[in-house]
Amino acid sequence: MIKTQNLTKNYDGLLAVDDLTFSVEPGEVLGFLGPNGAGKSTTMRMLAGFITPTSGTGSICGHDISSDALAAKRELGYLPEGAPHYGEMTVGGFLDFIADLRGLEGAHRKSRLDYVLGRLQLEPVVAQTIDTLSKGFKRRVGLAQAIVHDPKVLILDEPTDGLDPLQKHEVRTLISEIAREKTIVISTHILEEVDAVCTRAIIVARGKLVADDTPAGLKARAPSGRLEDVFRSVAA
Amino acid sequence: MKTVAIILRRELASYFATPIAYVVLVIFLLLANLFAFSFGALFERGQADLTPFFQFLPWLYLFLIPAVSMRLWAEERRNGSIELLLTQPITLWQAVLGKFFAAWAFVGLALALTFPIWITVNYLGNPDNGAILAAYVGSLFVAGGFLAVGSFTSSLTRNQLIAFLLAMLVCFVLLIAGFPAGTDWFQTWAPQWFVQGVASLSFLTHFENTIKGVLDLRDVLYYSLVAIFFLLASTVVLDARKSK
Numbered sequence: 001m002i003k004t005q006n007l008t009k010n011y012d013g014l015l016a017v018d019d020l021t022f023s024v025e026p027g028e029v030l031g032f033l034g035p036n037g038a039g040k041s042t043t044m045r046m047l048a049g050f051i052t053p054t055s056g057t058g059s060i061c062g063h064d065i066s067s068d069a070l071a072a073k074r075e076l077g078y079l080p081e082g083a084p085h086y087g088e089m090t091v092g093g094f095l096d097f098i099a100d101l102r103g104l105e106g107a108h109r110k111s112r113l114d115y116v117l118g119r120l121q122l123e124p125v126v127a128q129t130i131d132t133l134s135k136g137f138k139r140r141v142g143l144a145q146a147i148v149h150d151p152k153v154l155i156l157d158e159p160t161d162g163l164d165p166l167q168k169h170e171v172r173t174l175i176s177e178i179a180r181e182k183t184i185v186i187s188t189h190i191l192e193e194v195d196a197v198c199t200r201a202i203i204v205a206r207g208k209l210v211a212d213d214t215p216a217g218l219k220a221r222a223p224s225g226r227l228e229d230v231f232r233s234v235a236a
Numbered sequence: 237m238k239t240v241a242i243i244l245r246r247e248l249a250s251y252f253a254t255p256i257a258y259v260v261l262v263i264f265l266l267l268a269n270l271f272a273f274s275f276g277a278l279f280e281r282g283q284a285d286l287t288p289f290f291q292f293l294p295w296l297y298l299f300l301i302p303a304v305s306m307r308l309w310a311e312e313r314r315n316g317s318i319e320l321l322l323t324q325p326i327t328l329w330q331a332v333l334g335k336f337f338a339a340w341a342f343v344g345l346a347l348a349l350t351f352p353i354w355i356t357v358n359y360l361g362n363p364d365n366g367a368i369l370a371a372y373v374g375s376l377f378v379a380g381g382f383l384a385v386g387s388f389t390s391s392l393t394r395n396q397l398i399a400f401l402l403a404m405l406v407c408f409v410l411l412i413a414g415f416p417a418g419t420d421w422f423q424t425w426a427p428q429w430f431v432q433g434v435a436s437l438s439f440l441t442h443f444e445n446t447i448k449g450v451l452d453l454r455d456v457l458y459y460s461l462v463a464i465f466f467l468l469a470s471t472v473v474l475d476a477r478k479s480k
Contacts, residue, residue, distance in 0.1 A: 048323040050478070073325040080323070084316030088253035089246075100242045101324045129253075145320070 001025050001183050002047060002153060006056035009042050009207075016042040018207035019056070024200075026152070029179050031198035031215075032187040035235050039207040040187040041081045044157050047185075048078040060153050074102075077151035079159055083142030087131035091122055091141055094130060095148060102149040116144040119174060135162040143171065147178070154184045160193065172197045191227045205235040239326050243334025244341070247308075251342050264300045264346050271296065272353050284361025289353050290371050290447040294411055294439060297382055302403035304342055305386020306396045308335045309474065313394035318478055332470050336387050336463075343379040347372060367449020374446030377459035378439055382407045384466035391470040391477075410462070413438035 002024040009017040017039040024030045034040050045051045047058050049069045058065040063072035086094055095116065099109055117123050120140040125133055130141060139162055146154060159175070160168045175184060175197050188194070194201050194215050201218055203211040211218060211234050215227065222229040251257040271292035281288070312318035321331060357363045382403075389402035423431050439462075442455040 045319070048319075050319050050323050070325050070327065073323060076323075078323045080316065080319040082316060084318075084320050086246075086250065086317055087315065088250050093249075097242070097246050098324070101239065101326060103325075 001062075002058070002060060002155075002185065004043075004047070004056065004058040007043065007046060007053055007058050008055045009039070009046060009051065010054040015207050017046070017053075020204070020207070020209055021056075022202060022209065022212060024183050024185055026181060026183050027179065028200055029175060029184045029186065029198045031194040031201035032185055032204070033189065033191070033194065033201055033231065033235075034187075034204040036189070038204045038235070040204060041157055042207075043204070044078075044155050044185070044187060045080075047155055048076060048080070049073050050080075075152045077146035077149065077154045079142050079146040079156040081157040082161075083139045085130045085138060085141060088129060090127055090129050091133075091137075092126040094141065095144060098145045098148055104149060112148055112150060116148050120144050121170075136164060136167050139163055140167070140171075143174075152182060154178075154182055156184070156186045158188060159186055160188065160190065168193075191231060194227060203231060203234055210234045239330045240334045240337065243321075243326070243331055244338045247335050247338030248341055251304075251338070257342070260300065260303045261346055261349065264296065265349055267296055267299075268293070268350050269353065284357045284363040286353060286357060286363070286368050286371065287447060289350065290375065290443075293375055294378065294443055297379060298404055298407055298411070300343065300346065301379060301382040301407060302386050302389075302400040304339050305383050305403055306390055306400040308339060308387050309390040309470070310394050310396045310399045313478075314396075322478060328471050328474055332387065332467055332474070336383060336467055339383045339386070340376075340380055343383065344376055347375060347379070364449060370449045370451040371446055374443070374451050374455065374459075377456055378443060378446070381410075381439065381459040381462040381466075384463040384470070385410070387470045388466040388473065391473045407439075410437070411439050413440075 004023070005021055007017055007020040008015070020039075020043060032040050032043070042051070046053050047060065047065060049065055049072060052066065060072040061075040063069075063075065065072050086097075089097070095113060099113060104112055117126060120143055122137070122140060122144060125137055130138060133141070139159070143156070143159060146156065156175075160171050163171060172193065175186065178184075179197075179199075186193075186197070198215055200212075200214055202209055203218075211221075211230070213221075218230050219225050219227055222233065268289065272286070272289035275288075275292065309318070312321060322328065354368060358365070385406045386399070386403040389406065390396075390399040392402065393399050439459075442458050445452050445455055
């Protein structure tokens, strides 16, 4: 599970994340919504241990993200924004590298690697260097590295960005499929995605939490019953 | 330790994934041989040793080392993979060390590939091979010190060219601090103890011994301390600025 308490990030006077408190339980898929620059990625980066909070705390499965960072990272699978990668590596070589860092060994390692390659349909490109792949493949390589160690908690920053409708559907199915026993946070600005995979959604604007509800509950807030209208009214 | 080895392996392999590594190696070897045989007059001086080669080596390092170290962190920053790497269950120090050792191994390979010069002097005469080995080991430590400087400058920027030039500058200053041109200038205004202090900080002062095949523990300690200092500095910089 994920917990944050008064999580705040201040970039030299620019308040990117402002006093954010929320928690996500196993079995939940939390949609993290907000306009560009609202602080979604900054929050995710803090939870993933990439940047240090200015104040406040967060924890992954009970491990504090600052004082117990390694243990927190071990429980976490993380897809950074834009799915960065090592372009000169082959897909297979890259996933081997991540499996090494995650300490996967023996038969378990092989079955996990086989699973992600199959599930994300990466088998045909396993020997290709990542630089030569299309955007959709690159994104799926990023997803593969996030789930290869079967983490309890998944944080995915725009996991379907740049995918075609078929691939989007595939990724959503995958998320729903593994969601049962996991804690998942996905950021997106595709509102239909919230309906498709999320059990709950929070909306942030200018670093502050402005709504926290189920997709149905959010929709009920607008007379039109459309998520888009709710989003516009609270995020503006 | 295992984590450091994993990062080292990936990093070293990535050197050879692009032609740049081969170009750097070829240029280094061409220059090393040119300096040793032409400018160093390896044949003409009629002595079976590698002094001409080792004398020019620190100057060759000014080009080789920054070229090897410039990409260490600048490239990770530019393409964002630094975020991927540092959100794995590893510490920043492990990442800094893994990358440093990969660069060091690469320079070790470059040094090893100068073996034809060594074969030449052995063919022509009877050099003191123990002294030559000592000089090689010493040269490897000098490279370690310089590479740590390069790791540091690469951690400052996402621009590899800036990382290259800064590393070159800092290494140059470290190199000439003990050189007459450097100390003379200090002598004009600074007290004697200061001049000697600066001179003792120079790689060249320490390298004089190393060339002669004397591998003094104090020199090795000096190179190592410089390396550790700049690697720690890399860690501090990355911790503060990794997301920028």
